[in-house]
Amino acid sequence: xxxxxxxxxxxxxxxxxxxxxxxxxxxxxxxxxxxxxxxxxxxxxxxxxxxxxxxxxxxxxxxxxxxxxxxxxxxxxxxxxxxxxxxxxxxxxxxxxxxxxxxxxxxxxxxxxxxxxxxxxxxxxxxxxxxxxxxxxxxxxxxxxxxxxxxxxxxxxxxxxxxxxxxxxxxxxxxxxxxxxxxxxxxxxxxxxxxxxxxxxxxxxxxxxxxxxxxxxxxxxxxxxxxxxxxxxxxxxxxxxxxxxxxxxxxxxxxxxxxxxxxxxxxxxxxxxxxxxxxxxxxxxxxxxxxxxxxxxxxxxxxxxxxxxxxxxxxxxxxxxxxxxxxxxxxxxxxxxxxxxxxxxxxxxxxxxxxxxxxxxxxxxxxxxxxxxxxxxxxxxxxxxxxxxxxxxxxxxxxxxxxxxxxxxxxxxxxxxxxxxxxxxxxxxxxxxxxxxxxxxxxxxxxxxxxxxxxxxxxxxxxxxxxxxxxxxxxxxxxxxxxxxxxxxxxxxxxxxxxxxxxxxxxxxxxxxxxxxxxxxxxxxxxxxxxxxxxxxxxxxxxxxxxxxxxxxxxxxxxxxxxxxxxxxxxxxxxxxxxxxxxxxxxxxxxxxxxxxxxxxxxxxxxxxxxxxxxxxxxxxxxxxxxxxxxxxxxxxxxxxxxxxxxxxxxxxxxxxxxxxxxxxxxx
Ligand code: ARG
Ligand code: GLU
Numbered sequence: 001x002x003x004x005x006x007x008x009x010x011x012x013x014x015x016x017x018x019x020x021x022x023x024x025x026x027x028x029x030x031x032x033x034x035x036x037x038x039x040x041x042x043x044x045x046x047x048x049x050x051x052x053x054x055x056x057x058x059x060x061x062x063x064x065x066x067x068x069x070x071x072x073x074x075x076x077x078x079x080x081x082x083x084x085x086x087x088x089x090x091x092x093x094x095x096x097x098x099x100x101x102x103x104x105x106x107x108x109x110x111x112x113x114x115x116x117x118x119x120x121x122x123x124x125x126x127x128x129x130x131x132x133x134x135x136x137x138x139x140x141x142x143x144x145x146x147x148x149x150x151x152x153x154x155x156x157x158x159x160x161x162x163x164x165x166x167x168x169x170x171x172x173x174x175x176x177x178x179x180x181x182x183x184x185x186x187x188x189x190x191x192x193x194x195x196x197x198x199x200x201x202x203x204x205x206x207x208x209x210x211x212x213x214x215x216x217x218x219x220x221x222x223x224x225x226x227x228x229x230x231x232x233x234x235x236x237x238x239x240x241x242x243x244x245x246x247x248x249x250x251x252x253x254x255x256x257x258x259x260x261x262x263x264x265x266x267x268x269x270x271x272x273x274x275x276x277x278x279x280x281x282x283x284x285x286x287x288x289x290x291x292x293x294x295x296x297x298x299x300x301x302x303x304x305x306x307x308x309x310x311x312x313x314x315x316x317x318x319x320x321x322x323x324x325x326x327x328x329x330x331x332x333x334x335x336x337x338x339x340x341x342x343x344x345x346x347x348x349x350x351x352x353x354x355x356x357x358x359x360x361x362x363x364x365x366x367x368x369x370x371x372x373x374x375x376x377x378x379x380x381x382x383x384x385x386x387x388x389x390x391x392x393x394x395x396x397x398x399x400x401x402x403x404x405x406x407x408x409x410x411x412x413x414x415x416x417x418x419x420x421x422x423x424x425x426x427x428x429x430x431x432x433x434x435x436x437x438x439x440x441x442x443x444x445x446x447x448x449x450x451x452x453x454x455x456x457x458x459x460x461x462x463x464x465x466x467x468x469x470x471x472x473x474x475x476x477x478x479x480x481x482x483x484x485x486x487x488x489x490x491x492x493x494x495x496x497x498x499x500x501x502x503x504x505x506x507x508x509x510x511x512x513x514x515x516x517x518x519x520x521x522x523x524x525x526x527x528x529x530x531x532x533x534x535x536x537x538x539x540x541x542x543x544x545x546x547x548x549x550x551x552x553x554x555x556x557x558x559x560x561x562x563x564x565x566x567x568x569x570x571x572x573x574x575x576x577x578x579x580x581x582x583x584x585x586x587x588x589x590x591x592x593x594x595x596x597x598x599x600x601x602x603x604x605x606x607x608x609x610x611x612x613x614x615x616x617x618x619x620x621x622x623x624x625x626x627x628x629x630x631x632x633x634x635x636x637x638x639x640x641x642x643x644x645x646x647x648x649x650x651x652x653x654x655x656x657x658x659x660x661x662x663x664x665x666x667x668x
Contacts, residue, residue, distance in 0.1 A: 023537035023595040024632035025525040026261050028167075028174070029060055030129050032534055034523075039536050043254030043610045050612060051258075051534060054128045059612060060532065061240035063258050064123040064218075065178070066604055071259035072123060072216070073606040075244065075614065076663035079218040079236035080187065081123065082647070083604035084619045085195030086314065088214030091118045092189050093311050098304060106191040108657045115185035115217055117229050123218060124161065124178040126532050132164060136173040146173075153177045159226025167526040169267075169509040176531060181236060183219035183229040188657055190214075190650050191573055197559065199569030200317045204325055204623035206550055208591045208640050209559045212619040213647050215660070242606055245613035245667040246645050248589060249539045251552050255594040256536040257618050257639065259605025261528035264629045267512055269359065270339035271366045273630055277330030279370075280377060281323040283433070287381045288320035290425040298418045308413040322600075325623030326630070335631045346518050355514040362507050369500045375438030376493040379485060382426040387419045389482030392465055396474050403470075411468055420461045427453050438493065442484035528599050528629075535602075535639075537595030542638055544624050553643070556580060556588040575654050585653075590646045593622065593638040599629055607641045613667045616641035 027035050029052035036048045052060045066072035070087035074080065085092075089103075095116050096102045109115040132149055139145035146164040153162035153175060162177045189195060194211040202208055218236040221227030249255075265272070295313050299306045330336065343359055350356050384390070391410045398406050431453065436444065450456040463476040473479055516524055541552040560580050563572040579585050598605070598618055607616035618641050621628065625637035652658035 023634055024597050024628075024637075025523070026264070026528055026533035026535050026597055026599070027525050028129070029126075029258075029532055029534055030131075030174075035534070035536075039254075039256070042536065042538065044256065044536065045610050046612045057239040059240065059242075059258060059608070060126055062238060062242050063532065063606060064125055065260050065530070065532075066123050066216075067121050069262065069601060070603045071601065071605040071618075073258075073604075073614065073617075074218070074238045074241040076241055076665070077237060078663055079220070079238060080241075080660070080663055081184070081216045081218055082213055082606075082614075082617055083216065084212045084617060084642075085189060085192070085210075085214045086212060086619070087604045088186065088189060088216065089196075089311055089314065091116075091121060091186055092214065093307075094118070095186065096307065098307065101307065102189060103192050103307065103310060106189055106194075106655055107186065108188045108655055109186070110657075110659070112235075115187050117183065117185050118216075119229065121184045122180050122182045123184055123216075124180045127160065127177045127179050129177070129531075130175045131172070132175045133171075133173045136164065149175050165529055165531055167529070168512045168524070169505055171509055171513055172526070174531070179226060181218050181220060181226045183227060183233050185217050185219060186214070187217050188215040188651070188655070188660065190655055193571055193573045194576070194650055194654065196314075197569070197572075198562070200314065200321070201567075201569045203318065204321050204620060204626065206544075206591075206593055206622045206638065206640060207554045207558055208620070209554055209562060210591065210619070210642070211646055211650050212642050213617055213650075241665070242608075242614035243612075243665045243667045244644055244648075245609055245611070245615050246648070247609075247615075247667075248645065249553065249592050249609075249615060249643070251539055251541060253539045254536070254610040255539055255596055255615070255641075256534060256608040257596040257598055257602060257605045258534055258608060259532070259598070259602040259618065260530050261533055261535075261599035262530045262601030264528040264599055266527055266630065266632070267508070267515060268630070269362055269366065269511075270336050270343055271363060271370075273330060273339055274336045275370055275373075276630065277327045277336065277627075279374060281327040283374070283378065284381050285320055285323050285327070287378075287426060287429055288316055290429070291385070291422050292317055292320065294418060294421045294425060298415060305415055305418070308415060309418070312413070321623065322626045325626035329624060329627030329633070329636065330630065332624075333627065333631065333633055333636075335627065338631070346514065349518050350514060353514075355510065355517075358507060358510055358514060362504065362511065365500060365504050365507070369497070369504060371435075372438070372493065372497055372500065375434050376489070376497050378430065378434050379438075379489050379493060382430040383481075383485035384489065385426060386423045386460075386481070387414055388416070388461060388466060389478040389485075392473055392476055392479035393482045393486060395470065396479060407468075407470060416461060416466055420457050423457045423460065424453050427456070440484050440488035440492075442480075442488075528601070530601055535596040535598055537597070539592055539594045540638065541593070542622070542624075542636060544622070544636075550593075552594070553592045554590045555586065556590060556646075557586050559590065573654070579653055585649070588646060588649050589643040592616065592641050592643055594641065595634060595637065596639045597628060597632055597637065598639040602639070607644075611667065614644055616644050617647070 032051050033048040062074045064072045066083045072081045072083035075082055092102050136142050136145050150162045154160050159179050161180050164175050190211050197210045219233040220236040224237050295309050299309050347359050446456050459477045460481050465476040465478050539552050541550045543549050562570045564570040602618050605618040606614050609615045620640040622638045628637040
C-alpha cells in the first residue's frame with residue numbers, strides 16, 4: 001500500500017467511528033422522532049408512530065414491565081407472553097418440589113386449565129407518558145404537584161398505576177401511566193438444562209448457548225380490563241402483539257430493543273467511577289465470593305439443597321460476575337483518566353460561567369460521601385444478607401394473616417448450617433473492614449459478650465426461630481441481630497448518606513445541564529431508571545482480546561461442543577442429544593449478539609428487526625462490556641439475545657409444546 005492509500009484507509013476508518021459510537025443510548029419512546037432518521041439510516045423501515053403512539057396501537061402496547069424487574073412481550077391475540085427463563089425463575093421454582101421439579105424438567109400447560117397462577121406477579125403496560133417538567137418545577141411544593149398528577153392519572157380508569165420520574169437529575173420530569181394486570185399464569189418453561197444452559201459458568205459471557213425463555217399468559221376480567229385472579233378471568237386481548245420473523249440474522253442487521261433498563265450512571269464524575277471500579281466493586285466481589293463458595297459446597301452435596309438455593313445462588317452470583325466485568329472494563333478503558341480529561345476540559349470551559357467551581361464542590365462533597373457509602377454498602381452486603389435474621393423481622397412486621405405463608409415459604413428454602421456459615425464469613429469481614437464509627441454499638445457489645453464471631457453465631461442461630469418455632473419471634477436472638485443492623489442502616493447510615501447524596505445530586509443537576517451546554521452538538525439520553533426505552537444498533541461480533549474475533553451467532557453445534565454430563569451447567573438434555581444425532585439440526589441458531597445499549601431490566605426485552613418483527617429475546621450482556629452502565633464502549637459492549645428460532649425449535653421439537661405455536665403469527 002502506498003502512503004496515500006494508507007492515509008485514505010485510515011480516514012475511512014475514522015469516518016466509520018462516529019457511526020458506531022452512535023449505537024450508544026437508551027432513548028425515550030415518546031421522543032423517538034428525534035432519532036428516527038438515524039434509525040432509518042441504520043435500516044429500520046417503520047415510523048416513530050409505529051414505536052410509540054397515543055392515537056393508535058403501537059409496538060409499546062406489546063411490551064410489558066414483567067414483575068418489577070424484567071421485560072416481556074405479548075406474542076398472541078390471546079395474551080401469550082414471552083420473557084426470559086431467569087425472569088420467570090422465581091415462579092417456576094415456587095411451583096417446584098422434589099416430586100414435580102419444573103426447574104429440572106421444565107413445565108408445559110397442555111390446556112388453559114393447567115396454566116399456573118402466580119400470586120404477587122404482575123405485568124404493566126405503558127398507557128402513555130407525558131412531560132410534566134413545567135408543572136413540577138413551577139409548583140411551590142414539587143412533591144405535592146407530583147402526588148396530585150399521580151392521583152389524577154390513577155383515578156382515570158381501572159387498574160391504572162402512575163408515577164412521576166426524574167430525568168437528568170431533576171432537569172426534566174415525566175409522568176408514566178401504566179395498566180397493571182395481576183393475573184399472570186405460567187404456561188411453559190424448558191428444563192433448566194436448556195433455559196439456564198451454561199448456568200453461572202457462562203452467565204455474562206459469549207459465546208453463549210442459553211435457551212433463556214419462559215412463557216406466561218395474561219388474564220383479564222370478562223371486560224378485558226385488569227382483574228384479580230379468578231377462575232372466571234379470560235385471556236387478555238392485547239391492543240398489539242408481535243409478529244415473529246424466522247428469517248434469521250447476520251452481521252450488520254438492524255436490531256432494536258424495547259424494554260425497561262433499570263439503572264445507569266453515564267454522567268458522573270471520575271471520583272465516582274474510581275470508587276466503583278477500584279473500591280466498591282472489588283469489596284462486594286470478595287464478600288460474594290465467600291458466600292457463593294459456601295452455598296456451592298452445600299448445593300453440590302444434595303439435590304434438595306440445590307433446589308432450595310438455586311434461585312438465591314443465581315441472584316448472588318449474577319451481580320458478583322457483572323461487577324467483575326465492570327471493574328475490569330473501567331480499568332481496561334482507562335475510564336477514570338478519560339473522565340478526568342473531560343473534567344479538565346469542562347472546568348476550563350466553565351471558568352467565568354455559572355458552572356465555575358462546580359466540579360471542585362462536587363469533589364469535596366464526594367470525599368465525605370465515599371467512606372460513608374462504603375460502610376453503607378458493606379453493611380448491606382454482610383449483616384443484612386443473613387437469612388434467618390432477615391426472616392425474623394419480616395415475620396414480626398407482617399400482618400397476622402400473612403405470617404403462616406411467609407414462614408412456610410422461608411423454611412422451605414432455608415438451610416441452617418449454610419446460613420450460619422455465611423454469617424461467620426461475612427461478619428468476620430465486617431469486623432475487619434468497617435471502622436468503628438460506622439458500626440452500631442450492638443456490634444461491639446456483642447463481640448465483648450460472645451468473645452468471637454462463631455460464638456455469636458451459635459447464639460443467633462440457637463433460638464427458637466432456628467428450630468422453626470415461632471412463638472416469641474420478637475425475643476429471638478436472630479431478631480435482635482437484624483433489628484440492630486437494620487436500625488443502624490436505616491436510621492444512621494442511610495439518612496446521612498441520603499443527606500450528602502442529596503447535595504451531590506443537586507450539584508449533578510447543574511453539572512448535567514453544564515455538560516449539555518459544554519457539548520451542544522451531542523445527543524444526550526437520560527440515565528436508565530426502569531422506564532421504557534428504545535435502544536437500536538446492529539448485529540455485530542467483537543474482539544474480546546488481541547488476536548481473537550467472536551462471531552455474532554451461536555448454533556446447536558456449540559451446545560454439543562460444551563456437552564458434558566459430568567458438569568452440571570453443561571449437561572445437555574438427552575432429547576436434545578438425540579435430535580442432534582439425526583444430523584438435521586446442527587445449524588439451528590441459538591443466540592446472537594448486537595450493539596444495543598441495554599442494562600439490567602432489559603432481560604426478556606423483544607429484539608425487533610428492521611420491519612418491526614420479533615427476532616429474539618434480550619437476556620444478557622457480554623462481561624467485557626458491562627461497564628456500559630457507566631461508559632459505553634462500542635468496541636466491547638454487546639447485548640446477548642436468544643434467537644427466536646431456537647425458542648420455537650425447543651418448544652416444538654424438544655418439549656412437544658408445538659400446539660402453542662398455532663397462536664403465534666409469523667411474518668412472511
Ligand atoms: N446476567 C443475566 C442478567 O443479569 C442473567 C442472569 C440469570 N442467569 C444466571 N445464570 N444467574 O439478568
Ligand atoms: N440479565 C439482565 C437482566 O436481568 C440483562 C443483562 C444486562 O444487565 O444487560 O435484566
